[in-house]
Amino acid sequence: MAVGERRINGHLLARLVEVGADERPYYLALGRAVSALVMDGRIATRTRLPAERDLATALGVSRNTVTAAYTWLREHGYLDSRQGAGSWTALPQATSGRAAFVPDSERIDLGVAAPAAVGGLEAAVRAAAERLPAHTGGPGYSVLGLPELRHAIARCYTDRGLPTTPEQVMVTNGAQQALALIMELLVQPGDGVLVESPTYPHALDAARNRGARLRTTGVAPDGWDMECVADGFRQWRPRVAYLVPDFHNPTAALMGERDRATVVAEARRAGSTLVVDESMADLAIDAPAQPPPMAAHDTDGRVFTVGSVAKLMWGGLRIGWIRGTPPMLARLAALRQRFDLATPVVEQLAAAELLSDIARVRAERSRELRAQRDALAAGLREWLPEWRFVVPRGGLVLWVKLPRPVAGALADAASRHGVRVAPGPLFGAEGTLEHFVRVAYTRPPEVLADAARRLAEAHAAVAAGPAPAAGEVFV
Incomplete structure (x- = not known):
């Protein structure tokens, strides 16, 4: 079904939203009520919403209030708009990305920055x-x-x-x-x-x-x-x-x-x-x-x-x-x-x-992470010399800059090659960071070396494809 064929009129939407007349700020309560309807499946995605003037009349509020609510919905990913075509419901992009934080036992999981238990x-x-x-x-x-x-x-x-x-x-x-x-x-x-x-x-x-x-x-x-x-x-x-x-x-x-x-x-x-x-x-x-x-x-x-x-x-x-x-x-x-x-x-x-016994625990974890960090860094330098990263002095991850803004496509390709990585947009408040991936070094060194080789294969597959179209990525 094409965008705009599914519609909801102002009277029906006003009846569905549950917003008390005394809730403040009202625009925010209205925006959250509409987003809840979308998340609950009570309004399907790609449903065209009523014009701002029509919904304002049905609710008995000013048009500016509805404009502010629609703006909030757009900013939070629940609304897509095109000038002259109207606005229709959507799901935030971050909803699909959260899966990168779910451990995956079937792949080399470099998406979850969580090491195995420390000794003792x-x-x-x-x-x-x-x-x-x-x-x-x-x-x-x-x-x-x-x-x-x-x-x-x-x-x-x-x-x-x-x-x-x-x-x-x-x-x-x-x-x-x-x-x-x-x-x-x-x-x-x-x-x-x-x-x-x-x-x-x-x-x-x-x-x-x-x-x-x-x-x-x-x-x-x-x-x-x-x-x-x-x-x-x-x-x-x-x-x-x-x-x-x-x-x-x-x-x-x-x-x-x-x-x-x-x-x-x-x-x-x-x-x-x-x-x-x-x-x-x-x-x-x-x-x-x-x-x-x-x-x-x-x-x-x-x-x-x-x-x-x-x-x-x-x-x-x-x-x-x-x-x-x-x-x-x-x-x-x-x-x-x-x-x-x-x-x-x-x-x-x-x-x-x-x-x-924290001094021992810290020392043990530090030794383990040093070996793992160095193994991943060496593997990426060998297989993917065009990737750029600063070797960190601590922590669990490398923040890697890619030659092109293809983090989402790379994450998908890496999954097909048996590796999970976290694409940069997961870590942005505004849908940016397609030039980056986060790669955790929380697996044994030999596993990380294999993961680097697999990532090179995935990156080659992405590089062989068409360049991202203008307007389809954020950098």
């Missing part, structure tokens, strides 16, 4: 089981986390140059829950949220789910342009800024101490809250002198720090945390009870056991 995990779980009887006499719910784990996390921060007490730590079910809770607490529909480009896709989702207006500041493989970052704070004065300063995902850049101080100062001047994701902070390979955490420059409690054991220890150990002020953690704990009551006790005990 099984022993830590056994030790946790032995300590469990000390906790079974109570209800098992600790909304802020077990005291021994909060002590262990606080000690790690103090050792890194950021004095921390257990009262400043709240344990969560992974970093993802921590981010979602913070966004739920701080962001209201229409609020501005400053994010890096590229950045961690699930953080984008957490902000979008709150109806945030995303603003971006760029990150190159060699780091941040502080003038651009400062301009972002001064121009937009965002409610929240989300940053990944430690082995940034996906560029693996490491922010220096002076730049961290600059970010906190600019956030203070703009009245912004900082959400700092340190999920990769423990993954140094060639960076022996890492800067202190960004919160070390915080003087008024505006920095929330998110951490996790998933990247250092194992993704299956779903332990994350938030470092903040005790009053803000109390608000987060109250909010959390809408979703769950606590983090599992055995997992917390196992994480505390491993954190007590």
Whole structure:
């Protein structure tokens, strides 16, 4: 069926949308209601929506309100428009891309940046089981986390140059829950949220789910342009800024101490809250002198720090945390009870056991990642010398620039050759980054060497095809 043949009139759409007359901002509530109808299948994709004037009349609102709602739908990928042809429903491009973050056992999976378990995990779980009887006499719910784990996390921060007490730590079910809770607490529909480009896709989702207006500041493989970052704070004065300063995902850049101080100062001047994701902070390979955490420059409690054991220890150990002020953690704990009551006790005990031996764990992971990183880099240099990347000093991934903007096509071709990679647009807030792919070095060196050869075959297949048509890619 051609675009525009499927239609919905203003009266019917007004009846389907469920928006209270007192919801504010109304345009945003209307846009989200229409997008929900599309996502639920109640309005099919490629359905032509009514003219703005017709829907405004049916709803009894101004045309400007409907124009703003349609603009929001377009910006979030739920609406396609052509001048003179109208507007029709669509699904956001990011919906199909999320599959790259689902582990694929049938291919060499370089799309998911998650290493295998570190040595000593099984022993830590056994030790946790032995300590469990000390906790079974109570209800098992600790909304802020077990005291021994909060002590262990606080000690790690103090050792890194950021004095921390257990009262400043709240344990969560992974970093993802921590981010979602913070966004739920701080962001209201229409609020501005400053994010890096590229950045961690699930953080984008957490902000979008709150109806945030995303603003971006760029990150190159060699780091941040502080003038651009400062301009972002001064121009937009965002409610929240989300940053990944430690082995940034996906560029693996490491922010220096002076730049961290600059970010906190600019956030203070703009009245912004900082959400700092340190999920990769423990993954140094060639960076022996890492800067202190960004919160070390915080003087008024505006920095929330998110951490996790998933990247250092194992993704299956779903332990994350938030470092903040005790009053803000109390608000987060109250909010959390809408979703769950606590983090599992055995997992917390196992994480505390491993954190007590964190120097060994870090050293072991660093040795492993160095061998894997170097194997992938060598393989890409041998098989794909035209690909460009900066060898990172830590983290789990290479951020690779391709000769042409064909990341999506390359990801599809690589899958056919038995390899999964994450195309750059997954990490962009605006559909950009087709010149890039993220390639994780979380598999054994011999597997990564084979993956490089397969990627070369996939790239050759893409290069042999027609060049991307103008207007079909974003660079």
